[in-house]
Each structure stands twice: as structure tokens, then as C-alpha cells.
Amino acid sequence: MIWSLLACQSESNKQEAAVVETPSVQVPLFQADSAYAYVAKQVAFGPRVPNSKAHRQTGDWIIQQLKAWGWEVQEQPFTAVTYDGVKLKSRNIIASYQPQVAKRILLGAHWDTRPMADKDVARVNEAIDGANDGGSGVGVLLEIARSIQASSVKPQVGIDMIFFDAEDWGAPSSSTAPPINAYGGYCLGSDYWAKNPHKPGYSAYFGILLDMVGAKGAQFRYDTESMQAAPSVVRRVWDKGASLGFGRYFIFEEAGGLIDDHIPVIREAKIPMIDIIDLRKNDKFFFDEHHTHGDSMPVIDKSTLQAVGQTVLAILFEETAEVS
Ligand code: ZN
Numbered sequence: 649m650i651w652s653l654l655a656c657q658s659e660s661n662k663q664e665a666a667v668v669e670t671p672s673v674q675v676p677l678f679q680a681d682s683a684y685a686y687v688a689k690q691v692a693f694g695p696r697v698p699n700s701k702a703h704r705q706t707g708d709w710i711i712q713q714l715k716a717w718g719w720e721v722q723e724q725p726f727t728a729v730t731y732d733g734v735k736l737k738s739r740n741i742i743a744s745y746q747p748q749v750a751k752r753i754l755l756g757a758h759w760d761t762r763p764m765a766d767k768d769v770a771r772v773n774e775a776i777d778g779a780n781d782g783g784s785g786v787g788v789l790l791e792i793a794r795s796i797q798a799s800s801v802k803p804q805v806g807i808d809m810i811f812f813d814a815e816d817w818g819a820p821s822s823s824t825a826p827p828i829n830a831y832g833g834y835c836l837g838s839d840y841w842a843k844n845p846h847k848p849g850y851s852a853y854f855g856i857l858l859d860m861v862g863a864k865g866a867q868f869r870y871d872t873e874s875m876q877a878a879p880s881v882v883r884r885v886w887d888k889g890a891s892l893g894f895g896r897y898f899i900f901e902e903a904g905g906l907i908d909d910h911i912p913v914i915r916e917a918k919i920p921m922i923d924i925i926d927l928r929k930n931d932k933f934f935f936d937e938h939h940t941h942g943d944s945m946p947v948i949d950k951s952t953l954q955a956v957g958q959t960v961l962a963i964l965f966e967e968t969a970e971v972s
Contacts, residue, residue: 749804780935
């Protein structure tokens, strides 16, 4: 994921924030300890760089977990070609809950990690752990999948989770290679899925992407395209986060433009999808350790995982099956 445009803050969007009244329903308590363990498990496999053993093993483990929790799992294999001409043996992993239900919510996260540490000062050509950038989103999604299976109360809607592959082999800022896609060489898996959905004609009521959702002191500001594509979803998620007591994470401010997996989904699959992503108000834009070897387990904070996981669970459980 990269920052594509200058950050700007929109006061007008702040004023438009509306309080959304949601029905009172029971929502399972999100278990941050469990989500944390799923992040640690991925990191323990090693960097999840496509074509590596750790990547293959992690994908197999994600699938095994989801199947064990009763989710219907589909693999979508594809070959991605990177900005520097490397062919990546890739697969998107799609898990569905209540596949028979017409109204569907799409959740996403990328499960691959960056093959380089181009923002670091040492070992720049070595793959990073990607505990936050990659691992955290997958950890939160897996815990959501597990908690829905374990819960006695169930969401009314159908849910599809897509674990996107080949997100993070984008061109570094030093690259002079010609662009291979509209996303700086990033988002190869989401671009493939958006052009080749796992079910022909697939759509969803709305989507939520999770990326870098585990760092200590995370600040979730919304990006321009999320707000353009799905303003009511952005407001609802941020309001829900605040109402649950996570207002210090969910900061209702526009951060600027951004390239991430929700963009192909919005533009090509025409699904209104938002991104929950840690966007800081400084010149780094992301968390300090972004695309460095510092993106490892010590940056992960269970309180941040809790804020995101509980908010998304509430959104899922409060959504009614009726299409309004
Ligand atoms: Zn990244």
C-alpha cells in the first residue's frame, strides 16, 4: 500500500458526520489475544513473499483454519507479474459465511508481505516480517471468522472474506521501471479478483478492507476514495468505533489519497468498499516502521486489534438481512 496524493484534511466532511442509530443486538466480544496469536503465527512462518515456502505454508494454514470453522473456502490461483518482471505464483483465498444469503458484506486484507525493506537503512533488499503490514489484517479477519463460528448469536447477513495475495510487491519510489498497472505495481491480487470475481456477477452490499490495523497508537483516518465510494459506510464505521469507546483510534478526518486493495474493488468490481488503515498526520503518513524491518511483532498492540475487531464485528452483527 502506498500513498499516492497529498494529504489534506476536509473540514466539511467532519461536519457531515451523522450519528447512525443502530439496532441493539448482541455482538460477541472480540478476543484480541486470539487475533494477536494469529498475527504471531503468520510471522513465525517467515515473510509471506510469493514463491516462498513460508508463503505457501501460510496460505495453507489460513485455508485450514477457515475450513475448521465451517466457512466455505475457495482458492483463486493466478500468476502475477511484478513491476520488475518476476512471475509470482499467487492465490486469493475467499471464505464465505452463509453463502445462501443474498445480502453480503465483503471483508478484505492482504496476506502477502513486502519482499524488500525499501524504507529501512539496512538490509533493504531483504523481506520484512510484515507483522502489521499484512499480518494484522489477516489476524483480525481470522478472529472474526472464528468468533462468528463460536458465537451462539449469528449475523443475519452473508459474509465473504477475501485474503488478497500479491498486494505488496509494488515498485519502490526509486524504481524507474515503467508502470505495470494503475496501482504502482501494488494490488496485483485485488486487481485480478476485481476483474475475475470468484463468482460471476458477484457483488456485495458494501466492503471493508483492513490494512495495518495492529500497531500501537494506530490512527484510522479515512482516505479520499473510501469517502467518495461509500460515505455512509465510512461514517457508520467511524461512529461505531467511537461509540464503542475507540474514538482515539477512529479519527474522523480525511487523510488524503491512497492506493490499496479497496481501489480495484471500487473501480473494477463496482463495490463500495472502504479501507480501515492506520494513516498518521505526519510526513511518514503511515506507522513509523512501515516497509522497514521494524514492522515485526513488537509493534503489534492488542488494544489496537481489539478496537478494529470489535468495531467490525458490531457492524456485521447489526446489519439486517433486508436490502434497503
Ligand atoms: Zn505494504
